[in-house]
Amino acid sequence: VEGEPGEGPFPNPATVGEILTRFLDISGLPKPEVLESLAGSCPDQDQRNLLLGMASRATGHALYDGFMVKQKRGLIEVLDECPSLQLTMSKLVEVCPRLQPRYYSISSAGLTSPDQLHVTCTVVREKQYGGRVFEGVCSTYISKLEVGDNVRCFTRTTGFKLPLMPSIPVILIGAGAGIAPLRGMMQHLDGVRRQRRRIGQNMLVFGCRRRDEDFLYEDEILGHTRDGTLSHLLTAFSREGSEKHYVQDEIRAKATEFLTVLNMGASVYVCGAGDMAAEVRRAIVQVLMKHVGASEEKATRFVDTMRKQGRYMQDVW
Known part of the structure; x- marks a missing residue:
């Protein structure tokens, strides 16, 4: 994917793989209006009605909550349920939310580990209806890292700090x-x-x-x-x-x-x-x-x- 430097929501040039893994939240819960937008690209009548039904402001809340929210379905699962959906890359970029940073507390001290930064992470794996397993995006990514891998991360300031005087209990x-x-x-x-x-x-x-x-x-x-x-x-x-x-x-x-x-x-x-x-x-x-x-x-x-x-x-x- 290429474009003029500085244009668009992603660095360019960028591969489709980079966009899907680093910038788009394809596992996140799509909003009802996104499902409504996707319905127009779904030629199968039953599958289109499913998407429109969940997007309905009048009657769709219960269906959306039961089918999407409680079962933690993302766009990938929508594509599985609606195989006739013709989703182009441009349409995906248009409707898919951007991947948001996940925040983890640092679990080490600069005084004792000046060259290291430790993170304590609970790997999210939850069984869903039909045997599908929901995996946390960032925790799964962290669990698969190997020594030598580069990680995109940043730190931010926090007020959760010890008293200035260590003698204070x-x-x-x-x-x-x-x-x-x-x-x-x-x-x-x-x-x-x-x-x-x-x-x-x-x-x-x-x-x-x-x-x-x-x-x-x-x-x-x-x-x-x-x-x-x-x-x-x-x-x-x-x-x-x-x-x-x-x-x-x-x-x-x-x-x-x-x-x-x-x-x-x-x-x-x-x-x-x-x-x-x-x-x-x-x-x-x-x-x-x-x-x-x-x-x-x-x-x-x-x-x-x-x-x-x-x-x-x-x-x-």
């Missing part, structure tokens, strides 16, 4: 791949400790399904507890007991230990899914109510004040 709370930025923080504190500088009493609250299957960086974390980088380690394994036990439950169960660090003026960092972060916040409010005697309003205001002061930070998705 921190409480790190994460579940699953939410350990990523927390691991980088622990590595940084470990590097500071190795420089014989004073660090605070630090706590990690980590949760996953099973200790023997997905306790990410277990050996490294246990090493931090032995060398003093972590003074407190609380863990929650949600699939090991008769009842599910999550990080918010562990905070409530170990409220005295949690409050000991919090009352030292600790900063709190939460990383994980949005629902988990909301439950953690609720658990902290409940701990303050039960063990400090604060009203719900006062406990909530305390956490809100921490957030405004930059002492309660979240990295959620």
